[in-house]
Amino acid sequence: MSLWIANGLSQDLPPGVVMAGAWQGADLAIWRSGTGRLAAWGDRCPHRGMRLSHGFVRGETLSCIYHGWTYGADGGCQKIPAHPAMVPPAAIKAETYQCVEEGGLIWVAPADTAVDLPDLTGLTPVRSVTLRADRAALTRALPEAVVDGDLWRLAALGVVLALQDRAEGLGLHALCRDPALEVQLSRWLDGLLRLAEQGEAA
């Protein structure tokens, strides 16, 4: 099973924005700098444990919203606003993950994991949704899916779903073969959520 987990569509994270992510039960802050550089960190400021995904991006840095502690590309703390003249010790560092983009998706793995991503050539990213049900419910709703780890392929529809376990449910990042079918696929996704979530309730 791959250590690389899909964390959303590239197009949903523009420069200067931070969002919450997840890697196998670990909460993440994923952000894109002003120049477009992407990074994924543990969602916790080392100072007082505040979620960095609530922080703000300025240029090439991410700052914690609690006390403004500011971190650079490598996760190292560059600035502590309460002590403007102080150079922060190197030990103050966010927990870093590997984060790359491939096939229009954002992928995250633990630091130092070799890059080994599925081939998504010819696919167009469409939409990310959250299913409030588990994989068993999704299997019942999509019995025809060919399952390869977190990648579910629906050959007849020309659809690929990259799955992501999140605290609030199951993330589904959808791609399709025919860009002309984007709107239909988006509607199909809404129907899929209803079907799988109803199955869960029954």
Add this chain to the structure above:
Amino acid sequence: MIAQAVLNEWYPVAMAAMVGPWPGRATMLLGSDINVFLQDGAIMVRGPAGDLAVKVAYGHVWACPGTPAHDLFAVPEAAQPGRRLVDCGVVRVKCSPLRAVENFLDIAHFPFVHTDVLGAEPHTEVGRYEVQIREDSDEVWATKVHFYQPQAAKSAAGGIVTEYMYRVAASTAAVLYKTCPNNPDAWDVIGIFVQPLTEELCEVWPWMALFDDSTPQADLIQFQQMIFLQDRSILENQIPRLLPLDPGREIPTQADLTSIAYRRWLKRKGLTYGAQMVAA
């Protein structure tokens, strides 16, 4: 199993003016259901094992589930002529009661959480201040704290450097004294009384004793509510929810001297309800 030292402390459980006859206020204290109610003109607090020791002070009802280890802390300013005592209602927060107190003791977050009200960039520096654990009262005190504030209080017209003193009066109650915009010779007094419902859920009662005699009560309350709602957005997003008492789990700086002393004081006294003792 809750430590005896925890049970022997005083905790706020209600606003005194709001207490009615049985069942009164049905709430929780340290994970147990309690009722705060009025009976024959007296306020009672009843838990699963019987009635608790009760005190009424500073507009609030205080209860002790065990045998009180000491008297309730004193705030002499509450009796000072000319002060307005303002109860500010309650804010429920999904966090450790200890995290709520620690946040109250913190100034460095003002420019980022209470932006343009209690602080603003670039005025972010926290100068050196003094912290001590006073042996006579067994309280944590921080003094000579100075901070630039765009609107320090409802009655402040513009930016000023405010001087603060902070005081941990009990494990879940703290009081601050700050320069009063209307009266340079006196201090505004603001408290937070935190009711520990469980280790990860609390209700926060802000309380004020001010010399501000012109601002309408509703505006004072609204100002304080706004501040605490901003704090809540932080408190409900700290990981872990419990307050870590082991050094190393979180990294403090010189600006956090009050928090460091508070954590040390809690640990030394065994007041660890809402604390994380071992790094996860």
